Amino acid sequence: MASQRDIRRRIGAVKNIKQITRAMQFVAASKLRRAQDATLAARPYAEKLDEVLADLAAVLGDEHHPLLARPEGGTRLLVVITTDRGLAGPLNTNTIRFALKEAAEHEGRLSAVTVGRKGRDALRRTGIPIVAHFNGFGDKPSFADVTPLSRLVSDDFLAGTYGQIDLVYSTFISTLVQRPIAQRLLPILPGPDAPGVPGNQFIFEPNPATVLRRLLPRYVATRLYQAILETTASEMSSKMVAMKSATENAEELIDDLTLSYNKVRQANITREMIEIASGARAGR
Amino acid sequence: MPFRLEIVTPEKRAYADDVDFVTLPGSEGELGVLPHHAPLISILGAGELRVRKGGVEESFAIIGGFVQVLPDKVVVMAETADLAAEIDLERAREARLAAERVLEAGIVEPVDLAQARAELQAAVVRIRVAERRHREGPHRRG
Numbered sequence: 088m089a090s091q092r093d094i095r096r097r098i099g100a101v102k103n104i105k106q107i108t109r110a111m112q113f114v115a116a117s118k119l120r121r122a123q124d125a126t127l128a129a130r131p132y133a134e135k136l137d138e139v140l141a142d143l144a145a146v147l148g149d150e151h152h153p154l155l156a157r158p159e160g161g162t163r164l165l166v167v168i169t170t171d172r173g174l175a176g177p178l179n180t181n182t183i184r185f186a187l188k189e190a191a192e193h194e195g196r197l198s199a200v201t202v203g204r205k206g207r208d209a210l211r212r213t214g215i216p217i218v219a220h221f222n223g224f225g226d227k228p229s230f231a232d233v234t235p236l237s238r239l240v241s242d243d244f245l246a247g248t249y250g251q252i253d254l255v256y257s258t259f260i261s262t263l264v265q266r267p268i269a270q271r272l273l274p275i276l277p278g279p280d281a282p283g284v285p286g287n288q289f290i291f292e293p294n295p296a297t298v299l300r301r302l303l304p305r306y307v308a309t310r311l312y313q314a315i316l317e318t319t320a321s322e323m324s325s326k327m328v329a330m331k332s333a334t335e336n337a338e339e340l341i342d343d344l345t346l347s348y349n350k351v352r353q354a355n356i357t358r359e360m361i362e363i364a365s366g367a368r369a370g371r
Numbered sequence: 372m373p374f375r376l377e378i379v380t381p382e383k384r385a386y387a388d389d390v391d392f393v394t395l396p397g398s399e400g401e402l403g404v405l406p407h408h409a410p411l412i413s414i415l416g417a418g419e420l421r422v423r424k425g426g427v428e429e430s431f432a433i434i435g436g437f438v439q440v441l442p443d444k445v446v447v448m449a450e451t452a453d454l455a456a457e458i459d460l461e462r463a464r465e466a467r468l469a470a471e472r473v474l475e476a477g478i479v480e481p482v483d484l485a486q487a488r489a490e491l492q493a494a495v496v497r498i499r500v501a502e503r504r505h506r507e508g509p510h511r512r513g
Contacts, residue, residue: 132379230381284410292413
């Protein structure tokens with residue numbers, strides 16, 4: 088049996104761990120609120136762009152922009168979005184497993200762009216070629232951060248390197264539920280024309296094709312930005328839950344250790360008493 | 372009769388209110404919108420957006436935007452939209468200097484060059500909008 092002092096030392100260590108996991112839980116909780124707000128705040132812009140794109144699509148055909156062109160085969164690119172840091176529960180594992188499933192179901196050539204260090208580390212071991220990697224968007228990604236990524240995928244798509252580009256990331260559904268999904272990024276599939284003024288009744292200035300040309304790169308950037316925001320919100324909530332259960336585990340462990348500490352202490356006292364008593368009897 | 376004006380950027384909803392009149396930096400020149408304008412979708416240049424509401428005028432520095440005009444609603448989608456009163460002139464001037472320095476240095480990657488140009492343009496627009504506001508103050512017009 089461990090000595091009294093060993094157990095006391097372990098209790099001290101577990102208490103330190105508990106303090107750290109608890110602090111991380113609260114930090115994640117406050118960052119989660121910010122990430123959620125950012126995700127919600129980004130929505131109106133994205134919805135509006137969708138609407139204008141649908142209006143444009145009602146006036147123009149597919150042939151007006153290569154970002155809308157339907158592909159004929161070609162390499163498929165997966166943009167896998169994960170977090171830079173771990174200790175976020177099963178979040179990254181789930182996203183990566185989902186990405187690998189997508190990859191396994193796809194016949195033909197496939198490449199990946201990774202966002203976040205965890206995804207890169209995992210995909211490296213699978214043999215899927217990683218053509219580019221981005222990280223360090225931090226807890227508060229800004230729209231400008233996404234520009235290089237967005238330009239890279241748009242340019243490569245326009246150059247004909249890829250026939251289809253999909254995003255794999257974790258959607259934030261609630262604090263307890265985050266679900267990995269695959270979403271088409273390019274070629275763009277415009278939604279149905281929104282209710283209200285039909286697309287063909289708008290005046291386009293200077294003309295529909297020019298508006299479209301300006302709109303599409305922003306549309307791609309916005310989709311990427313939203314996916315990264317969702318991943319950040321998922322990261323924070325997953326981390327919060329993981330750290331909460333770590334804190335609870337630490338508490339349980341402290342209780343168990345305290346119990347064995349008391350048992351050992353009691354055993355020691357009893358033993359000393361017996362020694363004293365038998366010593367006294369021997370001396371008589 | 373007022374109409375709804377919304378200014379949205381990728382990061383936030385910058386403005387949403389009922390207004391009387393709005394002037395936009397259209398790609399083909401200044402674009403004034405009164406209620407019951409014909410449906411319009413236009414590219415916006417980098418420039419100043421002015422809003423009049425109940426005789427008070429406010430202005431925004433708008434960069435990289437579009438506008439969708441509906442009969443009862445105007446929606447501006449812009450990459451950035453800064454309220455004139457909230458623009459930090461000092462910082463904008465520093466940004467202009469930094470961008471100019473990059474452009475003068477000459478040897479830069481095409482991507483950096485494009486970014487420096489964009490930053491220079493953004494700084495210039497912000498400075499113009501903020502300076503006009505400082506000169507004239509938040510004024511009232513009939």
